[in-house]
Amino acid sequence: MRETLIRNADHILTMDDDRRELRGADVLIRDGQIAAIGHGLVTRGEVVEARGCVVTPGLVNTHHHLYQTLTRAVPGGQDALLFGWLKTLYPIWARFGPEEMFTSAQIGLAELALSGCTLSSDHLYLYPNGARLEDTIHAAGELGLRFHPTRGAMSIGESAGGLPPDSLVEHEADILNDCIRVVDAFHDASDGSMCRVGIAPCSPFSVSRELMRDAALLARDKGVMLHTHLAENDEDIAYSLEKFGCRPGQYAEDLGWTGADVWHAHCVKLDGQEIDLFAKTRTGVAHCPCSNCRLGSGIAPVRTMRDAGVKVALGVDGSASNDAGNLIAEARQAMLLQRVSKGADAMSAREALEIATRGGAEVLNRPDCGQIAPGKRADIAIWDVSGLESAGSWDPAALLLAGPMKVRYLYVEGRQIVRDGQITTIDVEALIARQARLLSGLMA
Numbered sequence: 001m002r003e004t005l006i007r008n009a010d011h012i013l014t015m016d017d018d019r020r021e022l023r024g025a026d027v028l029i030r031d032g033q034i035a036a037i038g039h040g041l042v043t044r045g046e047v048v049e050a051r052g053c054v055v056t057p058g059l060v061n062t063h064h065h066l067y068q069t070l071t072r073a074v075p076g077g078q079d080a081l082l083f084g085w086l087k088t089l090y091p092i093w094a095r096f097g098p099e100e101m102f103t104s105a106q107i108g109l110a111e112l113a114l115s116g117c118t119l120s121s122d123h124l125y126l127y128p129n130g131a132r133l134e135d136t137i138h139a140a141g142e143l144g145l146r147f148h149p150t151r152g153a154m155s156i157g158e159s160a161g162g163l164p165p166d167s168l169v170e171h172e173a174d175i176l177n178d179c180i181r182v183v184d185a186f187h188d189a190s191d192g193s194m195c196r197v198g199i200a201p202c203s204p205f206s207v208s209r210e211l212m213r214d215a216a217l218l219a220r221d222k223g224v225m226l227h228t229h230l231a232e233n234d235e236d237i238a239y240s241l242e243k244f245g246c247r248p249g250q251y252a253e254d255l256g257w258t259g260a261d262v263w264h265a266h267c268v269k270l271d272g273q274e275i276d277l278f279a280k281t282r283t284g285v286a287h288c289p290c291s292n293c294r295l296g297s298g299i300a301p302v303r304t305m306r307d308a309g310v311k312v313a314l315g316v317d318g319s320a321s322n323d324a325g326n327l328i329a330e331a332r333q334a335m336l337l338q339r340v341s342k343g344a345d346a347m348s349a350r351e352a353l354e355i356a357t358r359g360g361a362e363v364l365n366r367p368d369c370g371q372i373a374p375g376k377r378a379d380i381a382i383w384d385v386s387g388l389e390s391a392g393s394w395d396p397a398a399l400l401l402a403g404p405m406k407v408r409y410l411y412v413e414g415r416q417i418v419r420d421g422q423i424t425t426i427d428v429e430a431l432i433a434r435q436a437r438l439l440s441g442l443m444a
């Protein structure tokens, strides 16, 4: 039996069904699960002192392109809208291989861990030079984060009216076969799973209708989730109207891309009808506020979606369009953006934190994660609020209103991944050196 007792936390924000908040309380972890929450708990195992700390569920990241940590702040893409930005970056990504995929993914995941993330999805939609989905799965396994990789794909190149260069697209039969391979090899549907694979054609402007439809059929056959980009900006809507004669929501519905097993990234431009469709069908949304600001895409109607009953989660998006991968900062940005569009009471700090934790778990169909309650997985973030940025705070809402933006401790499945603000499971200095070497190769 493996036990850890988190003791004397100033506040525990459980995000359980009653949204309980405890003061001066403890959390007992046993064998990867939460065994108890309360006062005066005891253990013969490890004890972690949490006085001066706020304890929350681990944050859940529902959209990323981890490989993009090797292309932060690329000059030609710094000030472009989505389509121009992609066209600048595709030729650089075309030079990646397995080592770039592994290293950039581990950098992105380590960055997420320090910002309180315990469960991340990833959308890897290009496979140049022998790269494979497992490059990222191994990176997450070594670090110890819970991981939902998705087998993305692009199949319609420039010569066929798509956006990506022909050299980066794959044959659709190969894509579907590789989806089957990675689901069979790596998907674990069990409670407490550390790896669940999804199927994720990149976007309506880079794959065919047939691939979208076949991907949905395959995902249902295999019992895995579906993910793609949808309605990200005005260019995206214009493409849909011109090429498909309908808006993205209609396109998604026609091809089997609505339902509780589907989540779409961005959805900045969903209209009222599409929002109702997503609410009715329990289709999820990964809201990526920083990326939407950086690419000038707009402000997603998150308040309207939540009020209509749409499941909304958070995503940092790839580091070529954020360019940070800090999930607690993303939650703050989500809160601030809704206030910009709808007023100061449009989203509270607690609601933003709920979206970042429980909301993410709901979108990824992980009822075993995203809350601190007996029987749930022990994915926990511990935030030291005794430092400079929090000094003078009256309420744990300060976590989003003030800071800190990094955890002191992080537990995934009861295993310590961060201690005293440092990753414990891998050599981060060596990882950064590897990333720098790969970057030099790409810039040469």
Ligand SMILES: Nc1nc2[nH]c(O)nc2c(=O)[nH]1
Binding pocket: 065, 082, 086, 202, 203, 206, 229, 232, 291, 317, 318, 321
């Ligand atoms: N924010 C992003 N949007 C995208 N659309 C697409 O086809 N690829 C991307 C991407 O990498 N980031």
